[in-house]
Each structure stands twice: as C-alpha cells, then as structure tokens.
Amino acid sequence: MKRREFIGAIAGATAATALTACGKDEAPVQVTSAAPQKTYEWKMVTTWPKNFPGLGTGANKIAELITEMSGGRINVKVYGAGELVGAFEVFDAVSRGNAQLGHAGAYYWKGKIPSAAFFSSVPFGLTANEMNAWLYYGGGMELWEEAYKPFGLIPNPGGNSGTQMGGWFNKEINSVEDLKGLKMRIPGLGGEVLKRAGGIPVTLPGGELFPSMQSGALDATEWVGPYNDLAFGFYKVAKYYYTPGWHEPGTTMECMINEAAFNELPADLQSIVRNAIKVANGDMLAEYTARNQQALQTLINKHGVELRNFPDSVLKELKTISEQVVEEEAKNDALSAKVWASQKAFRDQVVKWTEVSEFAYVRARGL
Numbered sequence: 001m002k003r004r005e006f007i008g009a010i011a012g013a014t015a016a017t018a019l020t021a022c023g024k025d026e027a028p029v030q031v032t033s034a035a036p037q038k039t040y041e042w043k044m045v046t047t048w049p050k051n052f053p054g055l056g057t058g059a060n061k062i063a064e065l066i067t068e069m070s071g072g073r074i075n076v077k078v079y080g081a082g083e084l085v086g087a088f089e090v091f092d093a094v095s096r097g098n099a100q101l102g103h104a105g106a107y108y109w110k111g112k113i114p115s116a117a118f119f120s121s122v123p124f125g126l127t128a129n130e131m132n133a134w135l136y137y138g139g140g141m142e143l144w145e146e147a148y149k150p151f152g153l154i155p156n157p158g159g160n161s162g163t164q165m166g167g168w169f170n171k172e173i174n175s176v177e178d179l180k181g182l183k184m185r186i187p188g189l190g191g192e193v194l195k196r197a198g199g200i201p202v203t204l205p206g207g208e209l210f211p212s213m214q215s216g217a218l219d220a221t222e223w224v225g226p227y228n229d230l231a232f233g234f235y236k237v238a239k240y241y242y243t244p245g246w247h248e249p250g251t252t253m254e255c256m257i258n259e260a261a262f263n264e265l266p267a268d269l270q271s272i273v274r275n276a277i278k279v280a281n282g283d284m285l286a287e288y289t290a291r292n293q294q295a296l297q298t299l300i301n302k303h304g305v306e307l308r309n310f311p312d313s314v315l316k317e318l319k320t321i322s323e324q325v326v327e328e329e330a331k332n333d334a335l336s337a338k339v340w341a342s343q344k345a346f347r348d349q350v351v352k353w354t355e356v357s358e359f360a361y362v363r364a365r366g367l
Contacts, residue, residue, distance in 0.1 A: 040265070042066075042076045044101035045094065047087040047108060049207050050080025053231050054224065054291070055253065058159040058284040059103035062255055065276035070269055076101065087205035091256070095151045100261040103158055106144075106254045107188030108203075112151075114333035117188045118343060119144050119155065121251040123322035126343065128160040128250035128285055129358075130350050135252070138346040143339045154262055156277045158255030159284030162292070164245030165229065166310055167222035168213070168238035173310060176317045185209055185221040190247025192325045193318060206232065213237040222247065226295035227288060235303040242308050246318055253284065 044063055048056040063076035081087035084099065091109050094102035107120040119140070126134060134140040135157055144155045167186070171178065180198030191201030204212060206228075212218040214237045221238075222245065223229050229241075255277045262270060299305040310318075330340035 037073055039072065040074045040261075040269075042074055042100040042261070043084065043098075044076055044078045044103060045083075045085050045090045045099040046078065046102070047081055047090050047104040047205060050078075050083065052080070052206065052228070054161070054228050054284065054288060055103075055159070055206075056080060058253065058280060058287075059255075061283060062101070062103065062158060062277055062280045065279055066273055069272045069276055074265075074269060074273070081205055081207060087207070091151070091153075094256050094258050095153055097152075097258050097260060100258045102254075102256045104254055104256070105187070105251065106155070110188060113147050114329065115143075115147050115336040115339045117329075118336065118339045119147070119252060119254070120188060121190075121248040122326060122343065123190050123193050123247045124249065124319050126250055126347055126350070127354070128162045128252075130347070130354065131160065131250045131252050132157065132281070133350060134343055134346045138350075139342050140339075140346075143335075143342060147335055147339070148256065149259075152259045154257040154259050156255045156257065156274065157252050157281045158277055159253035159281055160288075161224050161228075161248070161251045161253070162285055162288045163225075163250060164248040165222065165225045166242035166245050166247075167220050168229070168234045169220040169240045169242060170238050171219075172240060172308070173242060173314060175311070176314055179314075183217070183219045185212070185218055185223075186247060188247070189322070189325060189329065190222075192329070193247065193322050196321045196325060197318065210234065210237060224251075225288065225292045226299055227291040230295040230299055235299055235305050239306055240308050241299065241305050242310055244310070244315075246310070246315060246322075255280075 044059060046056065046059045048059065050056060051060065060078055063078045066074050066076050079085075079099070085093045088108060090102040090104045091112065093099045105120050107117040109116040119135075121131070135144070141155075148155045167184065173179065176197055179194065182194075182199040183202060184194060184199055185202050185204050186194050187201075187203045191203065194201045202218060206223060209218070209221050209223060210232055213221055213234065221234070223232060223234070225245070229235075257273065262273065265273065296307075300307055326340065330337045
C-alpha cells in the first residue's frame with residue numbers, strides 16, 4: 001500500500017468508527033481531514049560526474065536523506081557536472097536560484113571569494129576531524145556564512161575525503177627540482193604552493209583529468225585518493241602514486257543552499273535540510289576510510305602501481321612555501337585574514353590534543 005493510500009485508509013476508518021459509536025439520537029461526529037502540506041521540488045547541481053563514487057554518491061546521499069526525512073515534502077533531484085550546468089558553474093547556479101542546492105569544493109570559488117579555499121583545505125593544515133571541530137565548535141561556520149552571505153548562499157560541510165594522496169606522476173620526485181616545469185592538476189592553495197615551487201598548476205574538473213594525462217597535456221594530477229582514483233583509471237596513464245597529500249590533509253566538501261529557497265521552508269523542513277547534510281557529512285568520511293585501503297591494494301597488487309613517499313626534503317620545502325603562501329593570501333583580503341587567524345589559532349591548540357591522542361596511539365599501535 002502506498003503512503004497516501006495508507007493515510008486515506010486511516011482517515012476512512014476513523015470516520016467509520018465515529019459514526020458507529022453514535023447512538024440513534026446522537027449527531028454524528030464530524031471528522032475533517034488535515035489540510036494538505038505544501039511540497040517543494042528542489043534541484044541539486046554538483047561539480048562531480050553523475051553518481052561518481054564517494055563524491056557524487058555523497059551528493060546523492062544528501063538528496064535521499066532530505067527527501068526521506070521530509071516524507072516527500074521536499075523532493076531533491078541531483079544533476080551531475082554538465083547535466084544542467086558545468087562543473088565550475090555550480091556556485092553561480094545556486095546563487096541565482098537556478099538550483100536550490102549545490103555540492104562542490106569551496107576552493108573552486110577562490111576567484112570569487114578569496115577566503116573560500118580556507119573552508120575546504122589548507123596545505124599542512126587541519127585533518128578531517130580537526131576541520132569538523134573548527135567548523136562546528138571553533139567559529140568556522142560563522143565565518144563561512146559571513147563569506148557566502150553576499151551571494152545569497154548558506155554553506156554547510158557536505159562531506160570529507162579525509163587525508164588525500166599526493167598525486168599521480170609519470171616521473172619520480174626525488175627533489176624539489178623535479179617539480180619545476182611540472183604541469184599538474186592541483187587546485188586551491190596547493191596550486192599556489194606548486195607554482196611557487198616552480199611547477200605549473202592547472203585547475204580542471206574531474207571528468208577531464210584522464211584524457212589530459214593520456215594526451216600529455218598534464219604531467220601529473222591529484223584527485224582524491226585510491227577509492228576515487230581507481231574509479232577514474234589513473235593507473236593506466238601514470239606509474240607513480242605519491243603520498244601524503246600535503247596539500248589536502250582533510251578536505252571538506254560543501255553543500256550550499258540558496259538562502260531565499262531555504263527561507264521559504266517552514267521551520268521543521270529547515271531543520272531537516274540542515275541535519276540531513278550534517279549526517280551525510282560524517283557518512284562520507286566513514287565511507288572513504290572504509291574504501292580507500294581496499295582500493296589501494298587493488299591498485300598495487302592488480303595494476304602494478306608503485307606507491308612512493310615524497311622525500312622528507314621535498315615535504316619540508318613544500319611546508320615552508322605553504323606557510324609563506326597562506327600568510328600572503330590572508331593578507332590580501334580582510335575576511336581571509338580573519339578566517340586564517342581563527343583557523344590558525346584553532347590548529348595551534350588542537351594539534352596538541354591530536355599529538356597526545358590519535359597520533360600517539362597510532363604510533364604505539366605500530367610498535
């Protein structure tokens with residue numbers, strides 16, 4: 001029985017019971033049906049290929065939760081990159097109200113909002129757990145909302161990939177010199193760091209990476225980690241897989257809401273939308289943690305990928321450059337300065353706890 005049929009049956013049974021209970025001399029009890037509730041048809045546009053594992057399915061998860069938790073009062077339809085708008089047109093589409101929701105990475109909008117990159121990932125910055133802690137309990141959300149407010153958008157953490165991989169390369173990286181002249185897909189602040197190290201950063205959507213590597217238009221690329229990289233088949237166009245992802249230690253995905261559309265909702269539906277996104281935020285991190293190791297073993301054992309660690313000398317130099325780049329970026333924009341001051345202060349405090357808790361335990365587990 002469908003939900004509407006079930007509700008109708010209940011209403012009919014209630015009316016029949018009321019009439020039966022009446023005596024011959026008693027007036028029947030009048031039973032009135034509740035007024036039908038308004039329903040909303042929402043669109044979600046994403047920067048990810050349709051149904052792409054982890055990222056695309058993470059967007060789908062948000063849509064499913066909102067639809068289910070609202071009892072169908074909000075029906076969300078998801079559009080992958082290129083279906084309704086291009087991958088890098090998501091921000092504008094939601095801002096203009098052409099779609100009510102957008103799932104993306106905030107660092108893609110650095111050209112529009114200089115502080116945006118700080119809400120996704122900062123090189124050598126916060127891990128996934130630390131990032132969520134800063135956003136939810138360290139003042140990060142208030143700053144993010146301030147940044148997006150002029151564009152009529154409400155930002156939300158919409159998932160996290162965890163610590164990413166360093167990328168796919170067609171040559172070994174033994175020193176910083178090997179980065180010079182390297183054409184690599186790497187967005188956000190990480191791209192600025194590579195540029196300062198002598199490389200050539202390129203920003204491309206995920207769907208264009210494989211052909212760009214295959215044609216030689218790119219010398220290297222980073223995407224996310226084994227789970228997603230296996231799905232894209234990068235092992236077919238690159239030999240070396242480097243770790244760690246110094247540029248994205250805990251990347252927050254975003255689910256932005258068109259503010260006008262959100263304000264049209266009654267309070268209960270507003271709560272459902274925000275909490276559905278929050279549930280999906282944690283779910284994505286759990287999925288990546290579960291899937292990445294399985295995919296990594298497939299890459300190594302089945303496809304012969306060579307897993308490499310960046311040399312300590314390279315990481316130290318990249319860290320030094322990262323500190324310079326982030327400080328300079330913060331100084332160029334008043335809101336960026338405020339956001340970085342908040343995040344940096346939080347990092348300096350939380351790292352002490354991470355060191356004596358998770359890091360100390362992981363180190364002990366390896367003894």
